Every structure is written in structure tokens, then in C-alpha cells.
Amino acid sequence: MMLPLARTIEFWRRAADSDIFFSFTRSWLVVASAIVTALFFICAFGASFIAPHNPFDLATLQLSDAFLPPFWEEGGTTKYLLGTDDQGRDVLSTIMYGSRTSLIVGFLAVAFAMVLGIGLGLLAGYVGGAIDSIIMRVADVQLTFPAILIALLVDGVSRALLGAQGHAEAQELVLIIAIGLSYWVQYARTVRGSVLVEKNKEYVQAARVIGMPAALIALRHVLPNVMGPVMVIATINLALAIITEATLSFLGVGLPPTEPSLGTMINTGQQFLFSGEWWITIFPGAALAILVLAVNLLGDWLRDALNPKLR
Template sequence: MTTALARPAGWRARLRHALDSDLAHSFLTSPVAIAAALVALLCIGGALFAEVVAPHRPFDLATLDLADARLPPAWLEGGSAKYLLGTDDQGRDILSALFYGARISLLVGVASVLLSMIVGVSLGLLAGYVGGRLDAFLMRVCDVMLSFPSILVALLIDGVGRALFPDAHATLAFAVLIFAIALTGWVPYARTVRGSTMVERQKEYVQAARVIGVAPLAIMRRHVLPNVMGPVLVLATIQVASAIITEATLSFLGVGVPPTSPSLGTLIRIGNDFLFSGEWWITVFPGAMLVAIALSVNLLGDWLRDALNPRLR
């Protein structure tokens, strides 16, 4: 009985402590951060629960009717209340396609950032802690990677993957796309973590761990890594928006996700063919969705950077 009563009290204490923290105060006093979080939650929630919130199944061929193709938004002449934001050239509901397309864009963006973060943080820890020739070699690799535009590297890797696996399953196509975006995305994490690790390895707690015989790998994992993750989280938040835009660019160029699973970039490319013929809604609404996601995530990243850096308060 005592345990059952203490458990809710413990949760209330943790919640009160979280709301009283500097991070929560910074968020609650920033109208820009609150607005960006609401927009991001709406977009991400609509993407994750597309089957529930979408009024139609836009990529189910059995539900499409070509007689409903190119219908304008409901508030314009010729529009239908059945399709709030209109339809595309195949009769697909634009609003429903936005939810499903945003899901693909977010999936590729988040997965590529996670892969970049794992590789970059690992290499940055090694370079900063070990130093010497390993540090010099890894940093020269970073310099080489930074000398190539990321979009060109992604185009090259994606093109090579499609050439090697022309009949690949959609899952493999997604994996190639994620790898292509992450190939250059790990460099900022490696350089950031390397600099922070070089500072941390000179501090007393690291020296004490060395003296008592703690293995270097354990020192990096247990002691150094938690103290360098602050800048990494800020960088990851901003990189999500960049990865989503890169994926949209590749899909717009026709080398992104498979046509059977169109993302926001694919929807923009489809609508671009009809932009000058008057069907502006086919490309404008996917473009607005992409801008809303990227802008809200970038604003949250800027707020998180300022909140975690006491010098900027």
C-alpha cells in the first residue's frame, strides 16, 4: 500500500522537477519555440497516424477515380468538399498524400541522421581521445568529404546502388538512400565530438580513471561520451531538417524513394509538371508541408542550442 501511494508521488515530484528546470523555463518563455513545437507535433503526428487522420487512401489504386483528377481545393470553384486540398493528376487526395508523404520523408531523414550520428560520434571519440596518427587520418578523411557537395555524393551513391541492384526491393532502395545521405552527414558530428573530447580528456575525472586502470574504451563510453552529447543533440536536431530537404531534392530529381512510396519531394516533382497549367495546388501544398517541417525543426534546434549554452542566455 505504501509503495502504491509513493509511486504517484514520485512521478509528480519528477514532473515538478522537470517543469522547474532551466530547459523547461526557457521553452515556456519562448513563443517561437512553442509555436515551432506545435507545428512540428502536428506534422509528425499526422505522418505517424496517417491511417487514422487521412480521409482517403491515396496510394490504393482500387480507391482512385480518374474522373476526380485535378480537382481544385474545396473553397475554389469546381472544388469538392470530399477533397479539401484538391486532387492530383491521378485523382489522389492531396491532403491524404501529404500525411503519407511526410511519413516517408521523416523516416528517411531521422534514419539517416541516426546513422550519421552513430558513425560520427564513434569516430570523433576515437580521434579526440587517441589522437596522433589516427586523429590526423580521420580529420583528413573529414576534409576530403567536406570538399564534395553532399547532394552530389548522395546522387552518386544512389545512382551506383540503383545500377548494382536494378530490381531491388523497396526496402533495399530505402537503405541505399539512407546510406547516401548519411555518407557525408557524419562529418559534422565527428569534428564536433573530436573537439569536445580533446577538452574532456584533459580533465581530472578522466585522469583519475586512467590512474585506477579503467580501460580507454570504458572511459570513452562511460565518462567522456555523456559529457559531449549536448552539442551532438543540437546538431542532430538541425541535421534532421537538412536530411529531409536532401531526400526531397533527390526525390524531386527522380532518384530518391521508390515511386510506389512517394515522399514530399516526389509529390512536388509530380505537381511541378502541372504548375504552369493552373493546377498550382498539386505542388504548392506539398512544398508548404516540407517548408513547415524543415522550418519548425530548425527553429527548435536553434532554441535548443541557445538553451543548452549558458553563454547565450
């Protein structure tokens, strides 16, 4: 029996010899995107240790430091490299903490959309009949509306059901559910199409012959063979979820201003954009654009790497 260290070494050796790793290393653009994405994750989830200041610590905030420009402009200081906002918070530190909030919301929303979409897609493709028709017609209807409108609708319904106070307490959860409900359709349609192909293959027929339950066949045998396209969709949808969160926060129906995300920072900064304090909105906007571009490039590479026709 191989020792854990030996198994780990063998795993990484095989990974280095794989076609996916070769495809990854041959493109400098993909490598650069991976490095940028990794830096965002490190800065976001290590903000408590890396960030120069803590924007949540009210004891360190001073209104006299508000609207300080970046350090290279007149009036700027190296204490606040990218300047400060209207509350005297360091823009660089707030971007780090805000990126963490945006990434967490994006990941949880994509996870919720994956679970819902994969479950409904498996059910529709494997069972078929009226259940398939109902799920796909609901999906077709939802595809006629932009994702942002679905998210706004879910947010509005939650406000009506929970009330102002209840909605404020569960605002982050509502935002995750709203974004997740906006993107489940792609998973459901993709999984359903793959299941329709896989369920007629010999290994599924053999599992039926030996009396294995349908639910177990779908989860143990069919699902692993349809996860390739799902992972590509999830990677691309992460960028879309981050943009949707930023859009909702910018419109004032996402996260509250007291819980900074990239969207709330852009919303705050645009109020002062034309008065000369451009850095409050430009730097968070640039961070959002760079993060989304890097994740999208990784998603495009993963789509091509997992497509056997392009190998």
C-alpha cells in the first residue's frame, strides 16, 4: 500500500503529464489569468492579514482622512496608497475586503444554482415524460427574462414576505438565492441533454438489469459522466454571479453599504465621481473588471481543454 506522501507525489506527477496541464502551460494568457485569479483569492481571503487597514474598525477611522487622493497625486500619502473614501476608509483595504464578500456570494450562488440545476436536469433527463416537459417549459419561460430581472424579482418578493427588518437580516442569503435562481437553467438543460445520451448506454442498462435503483444509477453512474460541461458552466457563471452581485449592490438592492463589496464601493464612489474623487469608484471598478476577465479566460480555456474534439 502506498504511503500518503507517495500517493500525493504520484497524483501530481500524473497531473503534470496530463493533456489539460499541457494545454494550461502552453498559453501565457491562461497562466496569467490563473495568477491574477490566485492573487485575488489570496488578497480577498487573506485580507485580515494583508490589508494595510481594517475598514470595519471604527476606532481607526477618521473623517479628517476622507477623500484623500492616491499617493502619487498632490495631497496623497503612502499611508493610503489608493486614497480614501467619504468615510476615511482606505480604498485598497476596502477592495480586498469587498472582493472577499463578492467572491463568497458568487461561489455560494453558483453552488446553489449547480445543486438546483443538476438535480432538476437529472430528474428531467432520466425520468422524462410529464416531469421533463414541466421542468423544461419552466426553464424556457425563465430564459425569456434577463438574469438581473429574475434576481430583482426574487429580491422584491423576499422584501414583501420578510418585511424590511427581516429582509435586512437575511439580505446576504436572499442575494445568494436570487442570483442562484437566475442561473440554474443552464445547468438543467446541459445535464438533461447529457443524461438523455448516457442513460441509453450499456453500463446504465447493466445497472438496471442487476436491479439497482434508478436514483442510485443516476447519482453514481450517470452524474459523474456529465460533470465536465457542468464545471465549465460553473467557472463562467462565477464571473457572471460576481457581476450580478455588483449590479444589484450598485442598484441598492444587494448588500448594504456597511458590508462592502465591489458593487457597493462603486455605488458609493459614483456619487463623488464628477466632483473630482474619481479613485473611489475607478479602482473598485477596475478590480471588478480584471477579476471577471481573468475568471472568464479560465472558463474559456477549461471549455476548450475538456472538449475532446479540440485535442
